[in-house]
Amino acid sequence: MSLIAFWGAVELGLVYAFVAIGVYLAFRVLDFPDLTVDGSFPLGAAVAAVLIIAGVNPWLAAAVAMVAGALAGLVTAVLNVRFRILNLLASILTMIALFSVNLRVMGKPNVALINADTMISPFFGHGLRDFYVRPLFVGVLVVIAVIVVWRFLESDAGLSMRATGANARMARAQGVNTNKQIYLGIALSNALVALGGALFAQTNGFADVTSGVGTIVVGLAAVIIGETLFGARGILIALIGCVVGSILYRIAIQLALSSDILGLQASDLNFVTALLVTVALVLPRLRRGGAA
Amino acid sequence: MISVSDIKVTFGKGTPLQKQALNGVSLTIEEGQFVTVIGSNGAGKSTLLGVLAGDVIATEGKVTIGTTDVTRQGTAARAGRVARVFQDPLTGSCGALSIEENLALAARRGERRGLASALGPQRRALFRDRIAELNLGLENRMRDRMDLLSGGQRQAVSLVMATLAGSDVLLLDEHTAALDPGMAEFIMTLTQKIVSERKLTTLMVTHSMRQALDYGHRTVMLHGGEIVLDVAGDSRKTLQVEDLIAMFRKMRGQTLDDDALLIG
Numbered sequence: 001m002s003l004i005a006f007w008g009a010v011e012l013g014l015v016y017a018f019v020a021i022g023v024y025l026a027f028r029v030l031d032f033p034d035l036t037v038d039g040s041f042p043l044g045a046a047v048a049a050v051l052i053i054a055g056v057n058p059w060l061a062a063a064v065a066m067v068a069g070a071l072a073g074l075v076t077a078v079l080n081v082r083f084r085i086l087n088l089l090a091s092i093l094t095m096i097a098l099f100s101v102n103l104r105v106m107g108k109p110n111v112a113l114i115n116a117d118t119m120i121s122p123f124f125g126h127g128l129r130d131f132y133v134r135p136l137f138v139g140v141l142v143v144i145a146v147i148v149v150w151r152f153l154e155s156d157a158g159l160s161m162r163a164t165g166a167n168a169r170m171a172r173a174q175g176v177n178t179n180k181q182i183y184l185g186i187a188l189s190n191a192l193v194a195l196g197g198a199l200f201a202q203t204n205g206f207a208d209v210t211s212g213v214g215t216i217v218v219g220l221a222a223v224i225i226g227e228t229l230f231g232a233r234g235i236l237i238a239l240i241g242c243v244v245g246s247i248l249y250r251i252a253i254q255l256a257l258s259s260d261i262l263g264l265q266a267s268d269l270n271f272v273t274a275l276l277v278t279v280a281l282v283l284p285r286l287r288r289g290g291a292a
Numbered sequence: 293m294i295s296v297s298d299i300k301v302t303f304g305k306g307t308p309l310q311k312q313a314l315n316g317v318s319l320t321i322e323e324g325q326f327v328t329v330i331g332s333n334g335a336g337k338s339t340l341l342g343v344l345a346g347d348v349i350a351t352e353g354k355v356t357i358g359t360t361d362v363t364r365q366g367t368a369a370r371a372g373r374v375a376r377v378f379q380d381p382l383t384g385s386c387g388a389l390s391i392e393e394n395l396a397l398a399a400r401r402g403e404r405r406g407l408a409s410a411l412g413p414q415r416r417a418l419f420r421d422r423i424a425e426l427n428l429g430l431e432n433r434m435r436d437r438m439d440l441l442s443g444g445q446r447q448a449v450s451l452v453m454a455t456l457a458g459s460d461v462l463l464l465d466e467h468t469a470a471l472d473p474g475m476a477e478f479i480m481t482l483t484q485k486i487v488s489e490r491k492l493t494t495l496m497v498t499h500s501m502r503q504a505l506d507y508g509h510r511t512v513m514l515h516g517g518e519i520v521l522d523v524a525g526d527s528r529k530t531l532q533v534e535d536l537i538a539m540f541r542k543m544r545g546q547t548l549d550d551d552a553l554l555i556g
Contacts, residue, residue, distance in 0.1 A: 177368050
C-alpha cells in the first residue's frame, strides 16, 4: 500500500467516523436500528454539493446538509413513535424515499465539485501536501464532534437519552419524555451522518446518489471494531472506538484490495465489507465461548 | 394528600376479554400516612398502583395528588410528584448506567434536564454520602455498572433514588417480592427508616399479610376490584394475620383458596 493510498484510507475513515458516531447514537445509545443513514449520507453530500456549486459558503452548506439530515431522521422517528411503524421498517421507508429526494436535490445522479471552493480549499498550498491536509482537516472536525457528543451524553439531558434506550419504563418513571428523546436522538444521529456526507462530497470532489449504499454496514463495522478493541469502558472510550474502528476498517479494506495474493478487485468491496463485519461480530462471541 | 375517587378501570372494553380491574375504588391518604395494600392475584392492587403512577389511565373517576388533578396525566408528566420502587429490580434502575449515573437521573426526576454535566463534584459527594448510609459498601463502587449489583443491592439503591428528588407520594410495588428473605427484611427495615425519617406519604402493595400489618399506619384489602377492608389505628394494632383471613372469609362469604395470602 502506497503512502497516498494509506492516507487516503485514513481520510475516508475519518469522514465515515461521523457515520460511526451517528450509528453509535442510534444503535447503541437509543437501541434503535436505524437504516435511514443509507439515505441521509448521500443527502448530506447532495445538499452540500448543490449549495456549494450555487455559490453558498461551504461551511453554511455543510450546516444546511446537517439540518436536512436531521429532518430525514425526524421522519423516521415520527413514523416509529407517532404512527407505531416498526423502527427498522420505518427507517427503510425513509431510506427508500430519500433516494428519490436525493435525485431531486441534485437534478441528476451525480454532481462534480472539481474546482469549487470547499471547506478545505483555504488550507491547501501552505506547504503541506494535499493528501495530508485532507485527513488533518477532517480529523480536527472529528475531534470536535467526539468532544461535543461525549459532553452531551454525560450531561443531564444526555443521561435521559441513554436511559430511554436502556430502560424506557424507568426513564418515564423518572419524568423523561421518551418519545421526545427518540425524536432528538435520531435527528442528531442523522445530522452527523449527513455532515459525513457533506465532507465526503468535498474531500472526494463529487456527490453521487448511489454513494449511500451500505453506509449502515460501514458505520456498524466501525462501531463493532471499536467495541471489540476497547471494550465497554464509558462513553468517551466508546466514541474514540468508533473513530479508530472507522479508520482501521478503511485500512483493512485497502490492504485486502491492494494485496496481489488475494486477487481481489474494487468490485469485491461489498463482499469484503460484509465478511469483515461478520468476522467482527463473531470473534468476540468465539472468544467468550472459549473462556467459558 | 392523595386521593382517588370512584375509580373504574376496564381493560379491553367491548371485547370478549373485557375485564373490570377496578370497580369504583375510593381512597384518600393523608399527608405522611403509610398505607399498605393487600389482596390476592387479580384483586386490582397493581392496577390501583398503576392509576396513581400514571401507567394506567382510569376509565372513570378522578385522581388527585397534592392539589392537582392528575387523572389524565401520563407517567412522565406526573413523575415530579410520584416516586416509585418497582417489584423487579431490573425495572427500577438502568443496568447499562453506573450507580452514580442512575442517581443523577433520579435526582432530576420531574425536572428540566439541561446540558450541564450530570456528575459534578458536589453531586458526586452527595450521592456517595447517601449510598454510604446503606452500609453495603457500595460507596466504593459508584462507577460500577448497575447490572453488576445483586437484586437486593439494586432495590436498596432504588430506594435511595426514590428519595433524591421531592415527591408527594412514594409507591412501593411489592418491592421485596423478588428478594431472598434476609434481603427482603433488610429492604423493609430500610424502607421503614426512610419513610419515617422523611415523613413520606406512602402506598405499599404487598403479597405478605405479615408485612401489611407490621408496617405502616393503615391497611387496605382489595378484592375483585373493590376495597373490602380498610383498617387503621387501634383496631389495626390488635389485628392478627389470622383475623385478617377470617374477616376476609366472612366478608366475601367464600373460602379462601389463595395460598399466597396465607404465606408469610
